Amino acid sequence: MIKRERRRYLSLEVVSEQLLNEQILLDAVQASVHRLFGEYGASKANLKLIKTILEKRQFVICCSHIMLEYVRAAIASTTEINGKAAAIHVLGVSGTLRALSKKTPKV
């Protein structure tokens, strides 16, 4: 039996003056992972967007658990989205969506 890949769910908050949508955010995070760790690292990270709360500028993404620290570093190193100054903060990290919503009640 193939072992299921372990994942980590991250809730993110974006600080930026521009209007955002999920694709812009995912592209920004993926570009940052790619810039720091290359195509190999980006392929291992296996980033996916799970949930969006646009009015609160919050997003939930998931990544491979072995790449969590690297994904976090890439998220922290994001200083611009779409050419405009921005910052992304990680509000919480968890192995399941249910635990994540308990940890970060805002999401």
Next chain:
Amino acid sequence: MKRFADLHLRVPLNDQPKAESMIRKASELGYNLIGIPLSPHTTREQISQLRQICRDTKIDLATRVNFSPRTPKELLQSLRRFRRKFEIVAVRCHTKDVARQAAKDRRVDLLQFSATSIRKRFFDESEAELASQALSAIEIELAPILQLTSFSRVRLLSRLRKEVTTAERFKVPITLSSGATDELLMRSPHDYAALATLFDWPMSSALRALSETPWATVERNRKKLSPDYVAPGIHVVGRKTGD
């Protein structure tokens, strides 16, 4: 629960609303202590005003001074004049002579090196040996890692990897701080610790450099600056009042 500290939050002192918002942001991000660099000639009123803002946002303030001396003599003069006025003394080392003098002086808490000019990072084995005997810590600012791009960032990360290895070998404490001048450059302690993994430093050690190490520096200096301090290991435990 860990108490986190950012010993180098460069808030604009002449822009009070921005300063307040940066201090509030630091509190929201989970810091319990911030160090704000002040001019050596800052008045007591200005410091108490800052303390009030920090008290309102429920965050502890450590007063800090950054010296950028050109010669070791200039450094000694500054230390003699201002050491007792501030809780943290950091020295930005622009020359090797200054770096060596700062590393061996027990009055210096933090050693800082240029983030943009790698040749001016003098933290080698000799420097580490001097620093390990004098309790001074090396300060690594993380804002430049966010600001620099392509090769400058690659060079900085490579240099930091070497410095961290040297510091750990000689047991020199490392303090991580933001060096942020703007809210958009501020990150939570866990995010900064994740950034430290870029120079192969484990998360647990990086979190210690954002909590225990800076707190130890500040608490040691607060004890020394208190009126009850006499000498290392000797302090006043009580005073007898006159009849």
